[in-house]
Amino acid sequence: xxxxxxxxxxxxxxxxxxxxxxxxxxxxxxxxxxxxxxxxxxxxxxxxxxxxxxxxxxxxxxxxxxxxxxxxxxxxxxxxxxxxxxxxxxxxxxxxxxxxxxxxxxxxxxxxxxxxxxxxxxxxxxxxxxxxxxxxxxxxxxxxxxxxxxxxxxxxxxxxxxxxxxxxxxxxxxxxxxxxxxxxxxxxxxxxxxxxxxxxxxxxxxxxxxxxxxxxxxxxxxxxxxxxxxxx
Amino acid sequence: xxxxxxxxxxxxxxxxxxxxxxxxxxxxxxxxxxxxxxxxxxxxxxxxxxxxxxxxxxxxxxxxxxxxxxxxxxxxxxxxxxxxxxxxxxxxxxxxxxxxxxxxxxxxxxxxxxxxxxxxxxxxxxxxxxxxxxxxxxxxxxxxxxxxxxxxxxxxxxxxxxxxxxxxxxxxxxxxxxxxxxxxxxxxxxxxxxxxxxxxxxxxxxxxxxxxxxxxxxxxxxxxxxxxxxxxxxxxxxxxxxxxxxxxxxxxxxxxxxxxxxxxxxxxxxxxxxxxxxxxxxxxxxxxxx
Numbered sequence: 001x002x003x004x005x006x007x008x009x010x011x012x013x014x015x016x017x018x019x020x021x022x023x024x025x026x027x028x029x030x031x032x033x034x035x036x037x038x039x040x041x042x043x044x045x046x047x048x049x050x051x052x053x054x055x056x057x058x059x060x061x062x063x064x065x066x067x068x069x070x071x072x073x074x075x076x077x078x079x080x081x082x083x084x085x086x087x088x089x090x091x092x093x094x095x096x097x098x099x100x101x102x103x104x105x106x107x108x109x110x111x112x113x114x115x116x117x118x119x120x121x122x123x124x125x126x127x128x129x130x131x132x133x134x135x136x137x138x139x140x141x142x143x144x145x146x147x148x149x150x151x152x153x154x155x156x157x158x159x160x161x162x163x164x165x166x167x168x169x170x171x172x173x174x175x176x177x178x179x180x181x182x183x184x185x186x187x188x189x190x191x192x193x194x195x196x197x198x199x200x201x202x203x204x205x206x207x208x209x210x211x212x213x214x215x216x217x218x219x220x221x222x223x224x225x226x227x228x229x230x231x232x
Numbered sequence: 233x234x235x236x237x238x239x240x241x242x243x244x245x246x247x248x249x250x251x252x253x254x255x256x257x258x259x260x261x262x263x264x265x266x267x268x269x270x271x272x273x274x275x276x277x278x279x280x281x282x283x284x285x286x287x288x289x290x291x292x293x294x295x296x297x298x299x300x301x302x303x304x305x306x307x308x309x310x311x312x313x314x315x316x317x318x319x320x321x322x323x324x325x326x327x328x329x330x331x332x333x334x335x336x337x338x339x340x341x342x343x344x345x346x347x348x349x350x351x352x353x354x355x356x357x358x359x360x361x362x363x364x365x366x367x368x369x370x371x372x373x374x375x376x377x378x379x380x381x382x383x384x385x386x387x388x389x390x391x392x393x394x395x396x397x398x399x400x401x402x403x404x405x406x407x408x409x410x411x412x413x414x415x416x417x418x419x420x421x422x423x424x425x426x427x428x429x430x431x432x433x434x435x436x437x438x439x440x441x442x443x444x445x446x447x448x449x450x451x452x453x454x455x456x457x458x459x460x461x462x463x464x465x466x467x468x469x470x471x472x473x474x475x476x477x478x479x480x481x482x483x484x485x486x487x488x489x490x491x492x493x494x495x496x497x498x499x500x501x502x503x504x505x506x507x508x509x510x511x512x513x514x515x516x517x518x519x520x521x522x
Contacts, residue, residue, distance in 0.1 A: 050414060072413040081414070088411040090404040101400050105416025150416065 003028045003185045004049070004080075004154055005061040009068075011044050011053045011209075018044040019209045025202075026154060031176065031186040033200030033217070035193050037229060040206040042189040043085050046156045050082040051075035062154065076105045081152035085159045085189075087143040089131040096127040098142050102149030109151025110182060116145035119175050137168030144172070148179065155179065156187040161195055173199060193225060207231045234368045235490070241371055243486035247462075247479030248379030249444065252437035253455055254462035254474045255389060256430030262469050263406045263426040264320060264419075269331040271459060273338040273452030274431060278304050278438030280342055283351055293353040293443055301435045308431025312424040320423070335452065342449035350446040359443065378440050382475060385433055390471050392429075402426060406469075461504040467514025476515055480507065 006024035010017060019041045026032045034042050047053065049060055051072035060068040062078055070078070089098050099116055117124040120141040126134055131142055140160055147155055161169040176199050180186055190196035197203065197217050205213040205228035213220070213228030253275060260266045268274075278300055285296040315334075319326040361373040393399035401422055405412040409419045441447060441455065458481060466477025481500050488499025507515065 052410075071418070073416050073418040076414060076416040084411060084414065088408055090407040090411070092403045092407050093400060097400055097403075100397075101404050101412075101415050101417075104397065104401060146415075 001064060002026060003063055004187075006049065007059055007061070009045070009048060009055055009059045011041070011048045011055065013044075017209065019048065022206075022209075022211055024204060024211070026185045026187050027202075028153065028185045029180060029183045030202065031180060031188060031200040032202040032204065033196035034187065034189045034204045034206060035191070035196050035225070035229060036206035037191065041209040042206050043158055044209075045206070046082055046158050046187070046189060047084075049075075049156065050080060073105075076150055076152075077107065079107060079151070079153035081147035081150050081155050083143045083147045083155070083157045083160060085162070087139050089139055089142055089146075091130065091132045093131060094128050095123055095131050095134065095142055098131045099123075099145050099149055102146035103151075105150045107151040111148045111151050113149070116148055119148075119178060120145060135168075137164050137172065140164065140168075140172055141175075144175070152184060154185045154187065156189070158189045159191065160188070161190060161192060169195065193229070205229055236487075238369055239486050239490045240483055241369065242375065243483030244479050245371065245375035245379045245482070246486060247475065247477075247482030248375075248382035249437065249440055250458050250462045250478030250481050251382045251475040252378075252385060252433060252440060252478075253459040254466070254478055255385060255471070256434040256437070257456075257459045258463045258466075258468065258471075258474050259389075259426055259430045259433075261463070263402050264409075264423045265324065266316060266320065266327050266423075267324075267331070268430075269328060269456065270334040270338060270452070271331075271434065272454065272456030273335045273342075274304070274307075275434045275438035275441065275455055276342065276447055276449065276452045277307075277338055278431075278435040279353070279442035279447050280346055280351075281435075282353060282439045282442060283346075286353060293355055293439055297436060297439055300439060301432045304431040304435035304438075305428040308434075309424045309428040311431075312427035313420070316427065317420045317423055339449050339452065346449065348448055348450075350448045351442070352446040353439065353442040355443050374443065378444070381436060381440065382478070385436060386471055386475055389429075389433075393471070398425070458500070461500070464514055465504060465507045467517040470514070470516040473514060473516030480515070 002025040004026040006022060008021040008023060009019055010021060011019040022045060036042050048055060051070055055068040057066040057069040062080060067075055067078060093101065099113060122138055123141055123145060126138065131139065134142065160172060176186065188196055188200060200217055203215060203217050203220060204211055205225060207228060213224060257268060257271050260268050281303060282293055282296040282300045285299055286293055316327060319330045358373050362370040363373055363376065364370045393403060401417050404415065405417055405419055405422055413419055462477035462481050463474055465480050466473030480503055484503035485496045485500040489496030
C-alpha cells in the first residue's frame with residue numbers, strides 16, 4: 001500500500017474541468033516528480049490533495065484512510081503539507097513566526113525550529129526580519145521550513161525553483177535528501193524536467209489535466225518525456 | 233489659554249472611548265474583511281445588558297462588566313458561527329447587507345423590549361468627581377478611567393496579537409486566509425474567535441458610553457460612524473494608531489463644541505476629511521505589508 005493513493009481524481013473550477021481521472025501514488029521515503037507545461041493541472045492536483053477541492057472522500061487515500069472530503073485545515077493535521085507556488089509567506093510575520101505557524105497544526109515529530117535552522121542556517125541570522133524582506137531563495141527556504149514544522153509525512157513542493165538563480169536552486173535541492181531520509185514522501189512539481197529528475201525516482205507527466213506518462217525516472221527516455229510533456 | 237488646554241485634555245480622554253469602539257471594528261475588518269454595520273448597535277445591546285444587570289442585582293456598572301463582557305463574547309462567537317461566516321466570500325456585499333439588516337433588527341428589538349426612552353448608567357460620585365492637575369486644570373475621574381481602560385485594552389490586544397500563538401494565527405489569516413488553512417488554521421473557527429474578542433471589547437465600549445452619556449435603541453449608528461473615522465484616521469491594521477485616531481477625533485469634536493455647540497460633531501467630521509486628504513492611508517498605516 002502506498003502512503004498516498006489517488007484514484008480517478010477529477011477537479012473543477014466552476015464549469016471548467018482541470019483534472020480528468022488522475023491516478024497517482026507516492027511512497028514513503030521516495031521522491032516523485034510531476035512535470036508538465038503551464039496549465040497542465042499540476043498545481044491543481046497538489047491543491048486538491050491538500051484539501052482545496054471537494055472530491056469524493058475515496059478519491060484520495062492517505063495511509064489507508066480516505067481524506068478526499070477533509071478541509072485543508074484538517075488534511076495538514078493528518079501529515080500532508082504543501083509548499084505553495086510562489087511561496088505565499090505571511091508578510092506581517094517575521095521569519096521565525098512564519099516557521100512557528102507551520103507548527104500550528106500541533107503534529108509532533110522530529111522537526112523543530114532548531115532543526116530547520118540547522119537545515120537552512122541563513123534563516124537563523126534573519127530570524128527577526130519580516131519574511132518578505134528576504135531574497136527569493138531565502139523565502140523559499142522559509143516556505144519549506146514552514147511546511148516541515150508541521151512534521152508532514154507527505155511533503156508536496158510546488159515549483160520551488162521558479163524564478164530563482166541556478167546556484168540558489170542547487171542549495172535548496174541539496175536540502176531535499178535530508179528531508180527524504182526521515183521517511184517523508186516527497187512530491188515535487190516542476191516545469192524544469194532536468195531539475196525534477198535529479199532527485200525523483202518516480203515521474204508523472206501531466207498534460208491537459210491528464211496523466212500522459214508515468215514510470216521510473218531511470219526507465220524513461222528523454223524523448224518519451226518530451227512527447228508526454230508537449231503532447232506531440 | 234487654560235480653557236483650551238482643558239478642552240484638548242477632554243478631547244484626548246474622549247478619544248479613549250472612541251478607540252474602544254474602533255478596536256473591535258478594526259479587528260473584524262483586519263482579520264476577515266468584514267465591515268460590521270451592526271457594530272454600534274451591538275455596543276448599545278451591551279449597554280442594555282449592563283442596565284438589566286445593574287437594575288436586577290443593584291451592582292455598579294463597572295462590576296456588571298464581569299458578566300457583560302463574556303456574554304457579548306459568546307454572542308459574537310455565535311453570531312459569526314451561525315450567521316456571518318456564511319456571508320463571507322469573494323463578494324464584499326453580502327456581509328454589508330446582512331450586518332445592515334442585523335442593525336435594524338437590533339434597533340427595533342431593543343425598542344420593543346426597552347422602549348425609546350433614554351437610559352443611562354450611574355456610577356455615583358465617580359461620575360462627577362475631578363482630579364485637579366494644578367494650574368487651574370482638572371480632569372474628570374471617569375473620563376480618565378475610560379482612557380485608562382482603552383490603554384489597558386489596547387495593550388492586551390497588542391500582547392495577544394504579537395506574543396501569542398492565537399495572535400500569529402490571526403495575523404496570518406489576515407494576510408492570506410487560504411495559505412493559513414494550509415497551516416492547519418480553521419479559518420471559520422478563527423473568525424468566530426476574532427468576533428468574540430471584538431464583541432468583548434465592544435461590551436466595554438458600550439458600558440463606558442452608557443455611563444458617560446444617555447443612550448437609546450437608536451444610538452448605535454453614530455457610534456459606528458465615529459468608530460470608522462477613528463480607524464481610518466489611525467490607519468487600518470494599527471492598534472495604537474486606532475487610539476491616536478480616536479484622540480484626533482475626540483479633540484476635534486471637543487474643540488468644535490467649545491467653539492459652538494452646534495459645530496462639535498461637524499468639526500470631528502472635518503478633521504476626518506482633512507486627514508483623509510493629507511494622509512489617505514491614515515496616520516500610522518501598517519508598514520510591514522509587502
